[in-house]
Amino acid sequence: MSLESVPPKYAQLVQALQRRIESGDYPPGSLLPSENQLINEFGVSRPTVVAALRVLREQGWIDSQQGKGRFVRGRPAMTSMEQPRPGQAYLIGPESSSDGEVVEAAALAVPNRIAALLDIDPKSKAFLRRRLVSRNGEPTEIVSVWLPLELSEGTDLTSADPLDEGLREHLQSRKGVRFDHIVEQIVARMPTTEEAKRLGMLKNVPLLCVYAAVRDAAGHALVVAEVLLPADRHELEDAYPIG
Structure with a gap:
């Protein structure tokens, strides 16, 4: 949290x-x-x-x-050693701190998993901002941020320009919402044809998919970040004390 x-x-x-x-x-x-x-x-x-x-x-x-x-x-x-978890890092850091391009910014029908995390009906529409992130000129991950349509109104999320502030800070200043905690899930799956093409992935390489569902203090769903990481280029590490 x-x-x-x-x-x-x-x-x-x-x-x-x-x-x-x-x-x-x-x-x-x-x-x-x-x-x-x-x-x-x-x-x-x-x-x-x-x-x-x-x-x-x-x-x-x-x-x-x-x-x-x-x-x-x-x-x-x-x-002192703790680092933001994968989903959290993409929600608090400014987009302008990394290279990349916005490849989608539109209202789209939500996949079933995203609908469940946002507490909305499957196939209903939500706003999607999807960004292809690169390092050293090579694509490394796809970051998709889903949020209810009303929460995207009056924000800069429709712009193709990178945000100069973190998503949390942007939504707090524009919409008055406050992130309280994140529920993070990590699964593995094979990429779609489009995902493999965008990421330049080799055949039969799976994706690590990080889903970070943000909720407010009352437990209401605010945002879901989906981070797609080619398994041959990333590893996820966590450190925590033993109680």
């Missing part, structure tokens, strides 16, 4: 507690304030506190001991 844009209350509490841990207010080995203390100090509900503590525990900032409470572990060593 993303905790970077103006987040819900639990994520704001996560950030506040992380800052205190990093500043030394809560040094490693110290006992974290109790749930009741956090509720009273920050003026939030118990579910908000419980959700924030769960995130901190999962990310490795704190540890829980039965009957004793929650203890500070400090800033996780893995945090």
Whole structure:
């Protein structure tokens, strides 16, 4: 989940507690304030506190001991190594930071998987912005961004020019929507004839397909990014702490 844009209350509490841990207010080995203390100090509900503590525990900032409470572990060593996941990277980075061209920008009928991720009826229309990304003069991936028609209105997504800001920032400033979390799926399949032609793929080479479905804090679907990566040119790596 993303905790970077103006987040819900639990994520704001996560950030506040992380800052205190990093500043030394809560040094490693110290006992974290109790749930009741956090509720009273920050003026939030118990579910908000419980959700924030769960995130901190999962990310490795704190540890829980039965009957004793929650203890500070400090800033996780893995945090500085974390990179945006594949789908997230294409949603937060400006298009102008990479070479490529917009090959489609139109309202089209959505494939079944995209319809399911956008929570809309199959074969209904959504806006598609598809870009062929290149490195060193060679095509490397196809990035397709699907969003409801009403969300594309009044944006620069219909332009063939690359965006000078990330999609998240663009939609936030133009439409007032805020990304809260991303559900990412990775599957493998063989490319279509058109995909293989655009990517200059060899015969019998599969695609790695990354689907990143963006939702707001209420769980409503906002955007789906589909990233197509030739399997012989890419590998996906992730790093995370063991709780």
